[in-house]
Amino acid sequence: MFKHLIIYRIAPTWAADLAAVEEAIARTPFTPCGATQERSAGWVPPRGEEEGLFAESVGGQWILRFMSESRILPGKVLARRVEEKAAAIERNSGRKPGKKEKQELRDEAKLDLLPMAFTKQGGMWIWIDPSARFLVLDTGSQSRADEVVTLLVDGLPGFAVALLDTQTSPQAAMAHWLTDQDDAQENLYVDHNFTIDQECELKSADESKSVVRYGRHPLDIEEVKQHIQHGKLPTKLALTWDDRVSMLLTDGLQIKKVTFLESVFDGRSDDDGGFDADVAIATGELSRLIPDLIEALGGEGRSPFGAGMPATEGDPQ
Incomplete structure (x- = not known):
């Protein structure tokens, strides 16, 4: 649960109401793709129970589950069927189909093939x-x-969000962390309970777009500092928070490869699992990690919905 994170601030003007969320998203439940339907998406009960609620609360934290399904139709298979149809027309009429007719043949071929296509589901x-x-x-x-x-904004009256923003960009912060290390330190330490791990990607901003990647490699080396001094900037950096959660921070302020470490589960037995326990662990850890990350990046930026910043006239709603 929660392997990758994209974080938003919710407008303070939204009146949070779990029952209203449940009612709104229940209007667009997920149904599998029909025979000739390329994609289907909607909401499912997060507990996995067929008649369960669409919005669950665990310890005051609300959990939803979004599901999508797509039919996988390889482009080469579709192109071959179109050519077969076009060849049949040429044999029967002695003429080659034009551009407009080729598009119509493509649509026909897709309808022919979709019922036989495999489906792939993805949940969020x-x-x-x-x-x-x-x-x-x-x-x-x-x-x-x-x-x-978009589904939440359209379905929930007054609901508005803005992507989390910080005073210092993740890229500038990561570059500073990698170049401003004390050689005497045992670990590469960042403020607010973060340490630097052994994975990093550096990318050049010039036309060359050259990329250097380190994996399972110490980053407290002169070579990394030289790359940054010569214009390559960090786009990804592995961090560990409080010896409890490992993660990969990106220059777009996304958090990827979230892993809860053994210390999170100390004192828990094998019987402490299940949906409620998983939610409690994930939200409990991340609700402390996210504010620490914001502080490590200089505090929140000028997002209209930042902490303590009410939306004002003219702000995007």
Whole structure:
């Protein structure tokens, strides 16, 4: 649960109401793709129970589950069927189909093939912290995040969000962390309970777009500093928070490869699992990690929905 994070601030003007969220998203439940349907998307009960609620609260944290399904139709298979149809027309009429007719043949071929295509499903966890006013989506794809946010904004009166913003950009902060290390330190330490791990990507901003990647490699070396001095900037950096959560921070302020470490589970037995326990662990750890990350990046930026910043006239709603 929650392997990748895209984080939003929720507008303070939204009146958080779990029952209203449940009612709104229940209007667009997920149904599998029909025989000739390329894609289907909607909401499912997060507990996995067929008749369960669509919005669950665990310890005051709200959890939703978004599901999509797509039919996988390889482009080469579709192109071959179109050519077969075009060849049949040429044999029967002695003429080659034009551009417009080729498009119509493509549409026909797709309808022929879709019922035979395999389907692929993908789910996404959504976490709403109504007290801290965070919306957190378990995805590394901004386009998928945009789809879910649009559904929530359209379905919930007064609901508005803005991507989390910080005073210091993640890229500038990561460059500083990598170049401003004390050689005497045992670990590469960043403020607010973060340490630097052994994975990093550096990318040149010039036309060459050259990339240097380090994996399972110490980063407290002169070579890394030289790359940064010569214009390559960090786009990804592995961090560990408080010896409890490891993660990969990106220059777009996304958090990827979230892993809860053994210390999180100390004192828990094998019987302490299940949906409620998973939610409590994930939200409990991340609700402390996210504010620490914001502080490590200089505090929140000028987002209209930043902590303590009410939306004003002219702000995007």
